[in-house]
Amino acid sequence: MLPWKRVLRPLAALLLAVAAVVVPATAAGASGTAATSSGWNDYACKPSAAHPRPVVLVHGTFGNSVDNWLGLAPYLTSRGYCVYSLDYGQLPGVPLFHGLGPIDKSAGQLSAFVDKVLAATGAAEADLVGHSQGGMMPRYYLKFLGGAAKVRSLVGIAPDNHGTDLDGLTNLLPYFPGAEDLLDAATPGLADQIVGSGFLTKLNAGGDTVPGVRYTVIATRYDEVVTPWRTQYLNGSDVRNVLLQDLCPLDLSEHLAIGLFDRIAFHEVANALDPAHATPTTCASALT
Numbered sequence: 001m002l003p004w005k006r007v008l009r010p011l012a013a014l015l016l017a018v019a020a021v022v023v024p025a026t027a028a029g030a031s032g033t034a035a036t037s038s039g040w041n042d043y044a045c046k047p048s049a050a051h052p053r054p055v056v057l058v059h060g061t062f063g064n065s066v067d068n069w070l071g072l073a074p075y076l077t078s079r080g081y082c083v084y085s086l087d088y089g090q091l092p093g094v095p096l097f098h099g100l101g102p103i104d105k106s107a108g109q110l111s112a113f114v115d116k117v118l119a120a121t122g123a124a125e126a127d128l129v130g131h132s133q134g135g136m137m138p139r140y141y142l143k144f145l146g147g148a149a150k151v152r153s154l155v156g157i158a159p160d161n162h163g164t165d166l167d168g169l170t171n172l173l174p175y176f177p178g179a180e181d182l183l184d185a186a187t188p189g190l191a192d193q194i195v196g197s198g199f200l201t202k203l204n205a206g207g208d209t210v211p212g213v214r215y216t217v218i219a220t221r222y223d224e225v226v227t228p229w230r231t232q233y234l235n236g237s238d239v240r241n242v243l244l245q246d247l248c249p250l251d252l253s254e255h256l257a258i259g260l261f262d263r264i265a266f267h268e269v270a271n272a273l274d275p276a277h278a279t280p281t282t283c284a285s286a287l288t
Contacts, residue, residue: 040073041065043120045082053152054121055273056114057085060132060259061099061189068131071261072269079270082121086113088137089189099133100189103199107140114141114150127153127273131259132226133193135159135217140203142210153214155272157259158223162204162231163195195231209236216272218258218265220244225255242268248283263288 039045047054055076059068065085076083088109089101099106114126128138128151135156141147142154192199209215215234221243223229233241244251244258244265253262267285271278 039077040069040083041085042082045121047082047121047123048080051079051081051274052123053125053127053273054082054084054117054123055127055129056110056117057083058088058110058128058130058134058138059085059099060130060134061089061193062097063131063134064096064098067096068134068259071263072129072259072266075263075266076270076273081273084113084117086110088113089133091187100187102188103133103137103192104140104144106137106189107145110138110141111145111147114147118150125150125152127151127155129155129157129269129273130159131157132160132255133189136161136193136203139208140199142213143203148210148212151213153216153272155216155218155269156232156234157218157265157269158220158226158255159217159232160193160226161208161217161234163193163197163200164226164231165195166225166227207236208234209239213238214272214275215239216268217241218244218268218272220251220253220255220258220265222252222254223258240272244268247281248285250283262286 045054057065057069057073059065065087069085073083073085086109087098089099089103089106091100094100114128117126118124130136130138135154136159138147138151138154139161142151191197194200215236215238217233217239219229219232219242221229223232226232244253244262247268248264251262251264253265258265264281264283264285267288268281271281
């Protein structure tokens, strides 16, 4: 008999992910004015001496350049950062729900976007902050597309750095003939994130990190999408792995909440972007 509870739990998480991007769809439709009016995606912004690198936000699977960042983008702009976000991994005929195309191609889109931001701001380097796939995909850009020379820091919020088994759901794929081929053909960005995929094997071969880039991973033990949650962590000499509940045991955020509106996680993002002026992240950070 199939383990239905284990199947339904990740399916519920997927539905939550879809709901999260559908609800603010109006904002996405007006992304040009809504983002720029708050100082986000403002190409006239010039980085300050205090924050000399622009911040590029990289959304997750099923996300887009606006909905994923309605919380974090204003949080960072209000603290003096020049903040930008992109859409990537679009499939033909699928609006709003992005991050579904082949991840190596998505990394190419990120590369072009970072070049655009650096040209507009005059900065030599950028910092990247990504949620879920958006925290993992930039590692391909850093490792294979020359991004290490243009990026100082990568901050991953619940990133699937070593893939996900979706709480065991992916283990059921062999029981459904053709399911893996269909997934690979229809939504290659999803197939690439499954534990043991060819993409992840290439990405993680020879080590998780590249020299010259500072890495931070912010995870939650309640993650129901990137599982097991410890697989989010990176190994390397310039890596800081952070568990949200070590900072605030009362924080119950799961995969979506940690990226969408958790100000405790946001405070730790700010610390990662400016470690020289970092302050302790605690439960009280939710109020700052």
